[in-house]
Amino acid sequence: MSWMVWTMPTAIFFSSIAAMLAGMTIWEILSPTIERKGFLPISTTRGDRLFIGLLSAAFIHLGVIGFTSLSIWIALAVSAIWLLILMRWG
Amino acid sequence: MNNKVPNNRAWLLVLPMLVLVAFSAIIPLMTVVNYSVQDVLGPNARFFTGTEWFESMLNDNALQAAFLRQISFSLIILAIQIPLGIGIALIMPKRGWQASAVLILITLPLLIPWNVVGSIWQIFTRGDIGLMGWGLRELGVDYNITRNAGDAWVTIVLMDVWHWTPLVAMLCYSGLRSIPEAYYQAARIDRASKWAVFRYIQLPKLTNVLVIAVLLRFMHSFMIYAEPFVLTGGGPGSATTFLSQSLTTMAVGQQDLGPSAAFSLIYFLVILLVSWVFYTTIMHMQKDKPPHGGA
Amino acid sequence: MSYRLENTQRGEKYKTVFSKVSPAQRRNRTARSRWRANFLLGLYLILMILPIYWLINMSLQTNSEILGSMTLWPQNLTFDNYIGIFTNSSWYMGYINSMLYVVMNMLITICVALPAAYAFSRFTFIGDKHLFFWLLTNLMAPPAVFLLPYFQLYYSVGLFDTHIAVALAHCLFNIPLAIWILEGFMSSVPKEIDETAYIDGYSFPRFFIKIFIPMIRSGIGVTLFFLFMFSWVELLLARTLTATNAQPIGMIMTRTSTASGIDWGTLAAAGVLTIIPGILVVYFVRNHIAKGFALGRT
Numbered sequence: 001m002s003w004m005v006w007t008m009p010t011a012i013f014f015s016s017i018a019a020m021l022a023g024m025t026i027w028e029i030l031s032p033t034i035e036r037k038g039f040l041p042i043s044t045t046r047g048d049r050l051f052i053g054l055l056s057a058a059f060i061h062l063g064v065i066g067f068t069s070l071s072i073w074i075a076l077a078v079s080a081i082w083l084l085i086l087m088r089w090g
Numbered sequence: 091m092n093n094k095v096p097n098n099r100a101w102l103l104v105l106p107m108l109v110l111v112a113f114s115a116i117i118p119l120m121t122v123v124n125y126s127v128q129d130v131l132g133p134n135a136r137f138f139t140g141t142e143w144f145e146s147m148l149n150d151n152a153l154q155a156a157f158l159r160q161i162s163f164s165l166i167i168l169a170i171q172i173p174l175g176i177g178i179a180l181i182m183p184k185r186g187w188q189a190s191a192v193l194i195l196i197t198l199p200l201l202i203p204w205n206v207v208g209s210i211w212q213i214f215t216r217g218d219i220g221l222m223g224w225g226l227r228e229l230g231v232d233y234n235i236t237r238n239a240g241d242a243w244v245t246i247v248l249m250d251v252w253h254w255t256p257l258v259a260m261l262c263y264s265g266l267r268s269i270p271e272a273y274y275q276a277a278r279i280d281r282a283s284k285w286a287v288f289r290y291i292q293l294p295k296l297t298n299v300l301v302i303a304v305l306l307r308f309m310h311s312f313m314i315y316a317e318p319f320v321l322t323g324g325g326p327g328s329a330t331t332f333l334s335q336s337l338t339t340m341a342v343g344q345q346d347l348g349p350s351a352a353f354s355l356i357y358f359l360v361i362l363l364v365s366w367v368f369y370t371t372i373m374h375m376q377k378d379k380p381p382h383g384g385a
Numbered sequence: 386m387s388y389r390l391e392n393t394q395r396g397e398k399y400k401t402v403f404s405k406v407s408p409a410q411r412r413n414r415t416a417r418s419r420w421r422a423n424f425l426l427g428l429y430l431i432l433m434i435l436p437i438y439w440l441i442n443m444s445l446q447t448n449s450e451i452l453g454s455m456t457l458w459p460q461n462l463t464f465d466n467y468i469g470i471f472t473n474s475s476w477y478m479g480y481i482n483s484m485l486y487v488v489m490n491m492l493i494t495i496c497v498a499l500p501a502a503y504a505f506s507r508f509t510f511i512g513d514k515h516l517f518f519w520l521l522t523n524l525m526a527p528p529a530v531f532l533l534p535y536f537q538l539y540y541s542v543g544l545f546d547t548h549i550a551v552a553l554a555h556c557l558f559n560i561p562l563a564i565w566i567l568e569g570f571m572s573s574v575p576k577e578i579d580e581t582a583y584i585d586g587y588s589f590p591r592f593f594i595k596i597f598i599p600m601i602r603s604g605i606g607v608t609l610f611f612l613f614m615f616s617w618v619e620l621l622l623a624r625t626l627t628a629t630n631a632q633p634i635g636m637i638m639t640r641t642s643t644a645s646g647i648d649w650g651t652l653a654a655a656g657v658l659t660i661i662p663g664i665l666v667v668y669f670v671r672n673h674i675a676k677g678f679a680l681g682r683t
Binding site for chain 2: 062
């Protein structure tokens, strides 16, 4: 395992991704998702919206890190708000 | 065919595959993420660097140039290969021994190892021993892929067209073969022009396979490595250095684990975005199709 | 949008009333366009074969003839380049190594892909669409991204420089591809067949092996062809994961360039020999290959 050079931040990152997947699975078992159309141009399920949210969050982070001098925490906050908006109204 | 049964025990059938792919995909991907936030000098000498590598990679001029080159390359070869592939599929014989023979001949370039493709073209385009290089020189064209960036570009595009158009042609050919003969008969009786037959019968049938073709061709051209590496080595200068080659040079040649990992992740995210857009398009096209595939 | 069958009857009537082109003229016109199509196809095939012909041509010449003068076909036919490869174990071991990992990869992949593709074609389950998309992203992932961790991973589990390491690494893109193609072929098998078999008292494994697999034989053949093709042509991963014992032929070919120049004849002969296995494989599946290229979906 040592060759994988784990650090605390990446460990937290992957744990939260794993937790999200587990959470989504449990949610799906308790109340199955219904495909619906929100403000996104395509109709999506819960899982689709989570994926779109995570992917756009990655690009938000890249944009903030690469082309602005803002703190990464701002990117994280923006992504979290965006993810919530997407899950609720997307 | 759309009457699939909900059954979560199907996970058991997927599990062996999942374990194998996870071993080859997830563990390495996690490692790449770990590398990307550290400066790894040795097994016990590493420092946390945070987002530094990402910042420097995103602002690296050489990489930005490679990225733009990569995109233009992908667009150019798509613009040539898709129409050419359709054209070839239209004139391929549909039955008999000729069909088998043409099929096998056309598939040939796809079966050649990628570095051998590079070697074939390296030999073919050399001025002293290659047919094409020698022929162009005899015709008075000043053609030299090691010195002239334009020549190198044309040759790489030509090589890729030679190598991958068969894939597009084969996809379209199989799409065309699935059109019932009755459609053509109806068109003949209506005395539809060749163009009308193509526009209203053949092209609609081809949309499905064409999306697959564009997807596959875009992805493969986006990670092209062995062919230009053997043919031009990325030169002259860095005129034909594409993303995979920049990455491999950085990762294997210079052993810069941190920066190359950050670069890998950015590269991967771009690919992920593009493949997601394509995939969603394919899925929605299939969903919107009327039950009997009206066109 | 499309020409429906109803048009046929209307068209039949028009044909008798309005036809301005005589049948002879029309036959003439189709013959001419057929001739033009064949000409264009022939031209494309010739241009396509030319680089390969040149490789074969060079492989049958001595180095002095290659470098000496421009000859469009071998003046002094020689098989020395081929004999050199077949009598030198460091050369022909490259072919054996490549063959070994390709076959291993084909076996591993088809064994795990068959049940998975069946699951995707017959059932819905939680996360199935996302799982399928994730698989496809592995097909799209540039091998260059995975180079370093692969090296570390296989080194740490003690598989570095073995055939099985390359076979496992190629699973990264071959398993998703196999599932994609097989799923297409399986979806065209009516579901009623499964149901009838279960009513007749077949257990799942017995049904799958005795009835289902024989039904999609051609699909499996085509899938194996594609697995062969993509594993055979890949070099970057195969090169990184091997050193001496399992080196692929593509890597050994780089030996032809030495300080005293490049051994063109041997390089060309080795290149020709890498094309031959592909031709043999494609010959066996030639009747189903077109459908396979459309991922079983036409």
